[in-house]
Amino acid sequence: MLDTSIAIETPEGVDFDLTPAGPLSRALAYMADFLIRLGVVLACMIVLSIFGEAGVGISLIIYFVLEWFYPVLFEVYRAATPGKKWMNLIVVHDDGAPITFSSSLLRNLLRTADILPVFYALGLVSMMCNKQFKRLGDIAAGTVVVRARRPETLTALAEPGVRAPSVPLKPEEQKAIVQFAQRAGVLSQARRQELANILEPLHHEKDEAAVVNLNQMANYLLGKTPGPEPVREPFAPEPSSSIAQPPEERQ
Amino acid sequence: MKQDVFERQQQHFWSEYAVLLQRLETGDTTGYRNFASSYRRLCQHLSVARHRSYSPHLISYLNDLMLRGHQMLYRRPSHFWLSFLGFIRYDFPQAVRANQQYVWLASALLYLPFIVLIIAIKLQPDLVNLVLDPHDVASYEAMYDPTSERLGRPREASTDVQMFGFYIYNNIGIAFRTFATGILYTLGSLFFLIYNGIHMGAVAGHLTEIGYTEPFWTFVIAHGAFELTAIVFSGAAGIKLGFSLLSPGNLSRLESLKRSAKACTPILFGMVGMLLIAAFIEAFWSSDHTMPVAVKYSVGAVMWALVTCYFVFSGRVREPR
Numbered sequence: 001m002l003d004t005s006i007a008i009e010t011p012e013g014v015d016f017d018l019t020p021a022g023p024l025s026r027a028l029a030y031m032a033d034f035l036i037r038l039g040v041v042l043a044c045m046i047v048l049s050i051f052g053e054a055g056v057g058i059s060l061i062i063y064f065v066l067e068w069f070y071p072v073l074f075e076v077y078r079a080a081t082p083g084k085k086w087m088n089l090i091v092v093h094d095d096g097a098p099i100t101f102s103s104s105l106l107r108n109l110l111r112t113a114d115i116l117p118v119f120y121a122l123g124l125v126s127m128m129c130n131k132q133f134k135r136l137g138d139i140a141a142g143t144v145v146v147r148a149r150r151p152e153t154l155t156a157l158a159e160p161g162v163r164a165p166s167v168p169l170k171p172e173e174q175k176a177i178v179q180f181a182q183r184a185g186v187l188s189q190a191r192r193q194e195l196a197n198i199l200e201p202l203h204h205e206k207d208e209a210a211v212v213n214l215n216q217m218a219n220y221l222l223g224k225t226p227g228p229e230p231v232r233e234p235f236a237p238e239p240s241s242s243i244a245q246p247p248e249e250r251q
Numbered sequence: 252m253k254q255d256v257f258e259r260q261q262q263h264f265w266s267e268y269a270v271l272l273q274r275l276e277t278g279d280t281t282g283y284r285n286f287a288s289s290y291r292r293l294c295q296h297l298s299v300a301r302h303r304s305y306s307p308h309l310i311s312y313l314n315d316l317m318l319r320g321h322q323m324l325y326r327r328p329s330h331f332w333l334s335f336l337g338f339i340r341y342d343f344p345q346a347v348r349a350n351q352q353y354v355w356l357a358s359a360l361l362y363l364p365f366i367v368l369i370i371a372i373k374l375q376p377d378l379v380n381l382v383l384d385p386h387d388v389a390s391y392e393a394m395y396d397p398t399s400e401r402l403g404r405p406r407e408a409s410t411d412v413q414m415f416g417f418y419i420y421n422n423i424g425i426a427f428r429t430f431a432t433g434i435l436y437t438l439g440s441l442f443f444l445i446y447n448g449i450h451m452g453a454v455a456g457h458l459t460e461i462g463y464t465e466p467f468w469t470f471v472i473a474h475g476a477f478e479l480t481a482i483v484f485s486g487a488a489g490i491k492l493g494f495s496l497l498s499p500g501n502l503s504r505l506e507s508l509k510r511s512a513k514a515c516t517p518i519l520f521g522m523v524g525m526l527l528i529a530a531f532i533e534a535f536w537s538s539d540h541t542m543p544v545a546v547k548y549s550v551g552a553v554m555w556a557l558v559t560c561y562f563v564f565s566g567r568v569r570e571p572r
Contacts, residue, residue, distance in 0.1 A: 008321075014294040016317045057416030064420040068427065096318065097325045102516040109519065112431035113439065136434050139505060140492065140512035149315050154258065154265075154308075171304060178254075182308040222306070223253020 006132055006144075008096040018096060019147040020133045023124055025087045026145055030120075032083030037066045068108065075104040080148070090148040094132065103141040110137030159215035162224055166202065174221050181218030184211075254305045261296060268293055269316060275323050290320040338520065341566040346517035347484065348562070350491055357486035360444040361479065368452025369459070376460050382453040391454050395466045415534035422478060423526045426485040430519065433489020434508075436497055440489030447482060469544055470537050472551030476558045477529035481522045488515040488522075 004022070007015040044062050048055030074081040076099060079090040091099050091107075114123030114135045123135035132144050159181070169177070184192060196203075196210035203213040268289045271282055297313040347354060372378050379388060425443070432439020458467040491511050499507035536550075 010294070010317075010321060012291060012294040014298045014317070016297070016314050016321065017311075018318070053410040054412035057410065057413035060413075060416030060420040064416075064423065068423070092322070093327070095325075096321050097327055098322050100327050102513075102520075105519065106512055106516060109427050110431045110434060112428050113434045116432070116435075140434065140508050142509050142512075149311070149318075154262070154312050175304065175306065178306040179308065182306055219255075223255040 004131065004133070008094075010096070016096065018092070018144070020131075021087070021089045021145045021147055022133055023127050025089060025147075026084075026133075027120075029081070029083035029087040029089055032086050033071070033081045034083075036082055037070055041066060071108045072101070072104045075099055075108075076101050084145070088148050089145050091143055091145050094134075094138075094142050094144045099143055103143055107137035107141035107143050110135075110140055113137070159212060159219060161212075161216045162219045163213065163216035164220050165217050169221075177214055178218045178221050181215045184215070252303070254303075254309060257300070257303075257305070258309065264289075264292070265296075265313075265316065268320075272316065272319050272323065276319070286320075287324065290317075290324055293317055293320060338517065339524075341568075342517045343521035344562050344566040346514070347521070348566075350487060350514070350518065353487035353491045353494075354483060357440070357444055357483045357490060360441060360486065361448045361483055364445055364448030365452040365455070368449055369456040372453065372456030372460055376457075379453050379457040379460075382449060383457070388457060391458065392461070392463070395458050395463045395470065397463060397466050411534045411538070414538065415530055418530035418533050419527065422530060423523060426482055426522055426526055429482060430485040430489040430492075430515075430522075433486070433491070433493040434496070435493065437490045437493030440486045440493065443489075444482070444486040465544060466540065469540070469547040469551075472548060473554050474529045474533040474537050476551070476554035477525045477532065480558055481525040481529065484518050484522045484525075488518045491515055 003019070005017040005019045008018055009015050041059070041063050045055075045059045048059045051058070071081050074084075075091045078085070079092070079098065084090065091104070093099060093103065111123075114120055114126070114137055116122045120135070123137075126135045126139065127133045130139070132138075134144060138144055165177075180195060187195070192211050193207045196214050197206065199214065200206070200210065203210055203217075205213045271286060271289065274281065275283060275286065293313065293316055297310070297317050300310050300313055368378075368382065383391075425447075429440055429443040429447075432443065455467065455471075458464070492508065492515060495507040495511035496504055502510070532554075
């Protein structure tokens with residue numbers, strides 16, 4: 001596989017996937033955090049300078065706290081520093097559990113080693129040497145920085161109609177067609193048509209007609225019934241709670 | 252079963268689970284009793300979906316719901332703030348004693364160069380120019396000049412609060428660096444311990460030699476008990492970290508590093524506390540030269556006795572966790 005996702009085994013016996021974040025997005029997040037800290041320290045210095053030398057002392061304490069504890073506090077209470085949030089990253093233990101205070105402190109203290117000799121060179125080498133992009137601090141604390149997925153929703157395919165493929169399709173081919181239809185939202189119209197045109201031998205159509213054709217094929221593969229679509233109410237609350245019912249679909 | 256049928260059957264359960272999850276994530280615990288069983292049911296759905304090769308879209312939707320549920324269910328208890336007193340009474344001294352071989356080693360690495368340098372400068376006063384920059388020598392001399400108004404600080408910086416801030420920023424930073432660079436197969440910690448030992452020894456030896464004995468030793472004795480001990484601890488923790496990589500025993504290097512890092516954390520927390528105390532004493536007590544010399548020396552001796560007794564005697568009652 002080309003992607004870097006790691007499977008986390010759970011006590012329930014079902015794996016789930018995490019996608020570790022690479023050096024570039026983490027470097028960008030770090031830069032953003034650095035600028036935020038710089039801004040806060042400068043603002044404090046300017047405001048506190050009216051208190052003279054005592055103000056200098058207080059701003060040094062603020063600088064110290066920001067340097068060492070800014071990432072810790074944000075990671076423990078928000079799972080990510082503002083920079084990481086901006087890059088849509090979160091920090092978790094490498095078993096997928098939320099990060100604790102001591103792990104976060106450890107991984108952030110060991111920044112000092114990662115930063116050596118210049119510009120996080122050691123941390124970068126360490127990230128390149130393991131599959132989960134861990135720097136030394138992550139290795140010691142048992143943490144990993146992963147991409148946070150935005151809460152997804154299941155969107156029903158909009159295309160009406162069902163069409164059986166003219167030739168039998170292998171499982172991977174079926175999968176590709178379904179995925180094409182479900183990813184319609186993230187592809188531009190031109191790109192959708194371009195991709196659909198590649199399959200011309202299959203459907204003998206061009207451009208928008210080809211897209212429609214493939215979408216209907218996806219409907220067939222997903223098992224939709226022809227005729228009027230049953231009405232879906234994804235978030236309509238019902239009086240009888242189905243959560244309380246025992247699972248009945250074991251097979 | 253085709254994917255669409257499966258989705259239609261379970262959609263209602265998934266959205267209800269998502270609502271419950273959302274509530275729990277924002278701290279509202281109504282209906283939490285259903286959570287564990289719903290979570291297990293969702294896990295089963297994910298595994299069924301994978302097994303039947305349903306579309307990646309559905310699998311990633313379920314994967315996301317499961318990940319968030321897992322984060323809820325397997326949150327590790329963090330008792331740090333709750334058991335703060337227990338930490339001071341038991342965990343910290345026990346952790347130090349459990350790692351005492353590293354503490355002794357780090358002490359030797361800091362104090363041996365310190366003592367050697369003091370003796371060497373006594374015998375050969377010019378030696379200080381080999382170790383320290385002449386400019387630094389001059390500034391140390393100015394700081395501990397018996398005629399100066401406040402001790403142990405540059406003339407232009409003169410309020411206690413400013414120096415308190417400086418000590419926190421500077422000293423804790425040094426201690427953190429001494430610890431963290433130990434991950435490089437102990438080399439960083441060894442370097443910082445020996446370097447600090449030599450540097451302190453040269454300063455102490457030189458100032459004693461030129462007759463500034465009283466201002467220098469009365470300044471450093473009280474907070475030194477906390478500060479030097481904390482530096483020793485940070486070095487000890489760093490050496491432990493590096494040594495776990497050098498000699499992992501029956502574990503993999505990775506696992507060995509993780510375990511030793513975990514064992515080091517109480518020492519790190521304690522070290523920060525000790526350096527805060529040290530910075531406070533250094534800024535508000537050590538620099539005060541209006542006190543009689545005898546008082547300063549005896550307070551200093553009491554501090555050393557306190558620190559020693561704390562690590563030797565406290566936390567003996569309860570078994571280490």
